[in-house]
Amino acid sequence: MAVPAGVDQAGPCVELLYVDAVHGHCRRPLRECLTGRFEDVAPVRTFRWSRGERHFPGWYWAATTGRHVGFESWLEWDRLLLMDFDPSVVGISSQPFWLHWHDGERERRHAPDYFVRRADGSAMVADVRADERIEPKDAEAFEVTRLVCAQAGWRFDRLGIPDAVLLANIRWLSRYRHPRCLHDPAAARLREVLSTPGPLIVGADTAGDRLSTLPVLFHLLWLHVLTAEDMTVELLGARTIVHLASGADR
Structure with a gap:
């Protein structure tokens, strides 16, 4: 203008x-x-x-x-x-x-x-x-x-108005942004399991009881320790491929 x-x-x-x-x-x-x-x-x-x-x-x-x-x-x-x-x-x-x-x-x-x-x-x-x-x-x-x-x-x-799919994913992850969601033993297991890319729910189950590992997994996604497939394309779900982020320690 x-x-x-x-x-x-x-x-x-x-x-x-x-x-x-x-x-x-x-x-x-x-x-x-x-x-x-x-x-x-x-x-x-x-x-x-x-x-x-x-x-x-x-x-x-x-x-x-x-x-x-x-x-x-x-x-x-x-x-x-x-x-x-x-x-x-x-x-x-x-x-x-x-x-x-x-x-x-x-x-x-x-x-x-x-x-x-x-x-x-x-x-x-x-x-x-x-x-x-x-x-x-x-x-x-x-x-x-x-x-x-x-x-x-x-x-x-x-x-202005952000991408709707990305925003929906970040809204979900924001529920797990607080440090209280971090449980070190579960986080260590998730880092090890997801050093090889795999479906989100499989990684959570392999790392332990999903009721205790899923909040930690979402917190690690919030922290960018774990990363998911392009979150502007589809909503996070059980089959979303998740893996350890580049440069993150196992």
Whole structure:
């Protein structure tokens, strides 16, 4: 889309307002915030639910951080699941800051949905919105956010509706994301059994009683210690071929 009127294409003059654990609400120029650990900040907006409202806010416990992360819709929740499952992600925060800028007529502001830190130290800012729900004012805010992120050296993604089959599989595995699902003896047996690819249920039965081995197997899939056939193609099932992931220890 075209750059919004009044916005400098080389990078809009932007200030960030965020919540500092020591000083509370801070508002500073973007250039002073480039090394900030925004994956650790508290949300700048409160997540509230009221009767009759169409949106669906809540808190999701992220295995990546061991902390709760807020969401404001089912789609944001879905995207949180996928970020939590991504092994390259090491930090996630929701509503990390307000971006304040002037559009040539008045001051504007926008709070991106997520700030994500990756294992290589890079950062991503994400807004979550389905294609058909992007209004002109949203598109303008997203474009300004993209320009700001380019100026800061951060990646910007506008995330829409994910692949349905992949999402269904990750939703299932997320039930087993908590470390309490890890039982070391069963995990060791599963690693050994599934060092040779085989059907999911056969591997669980070979490793022991499936009632005790299946939760561990799903937890190892969540951790990417085990891997399954392309989870964007079919739902996980008894005949899904599972094997030890490349580089995982037996």
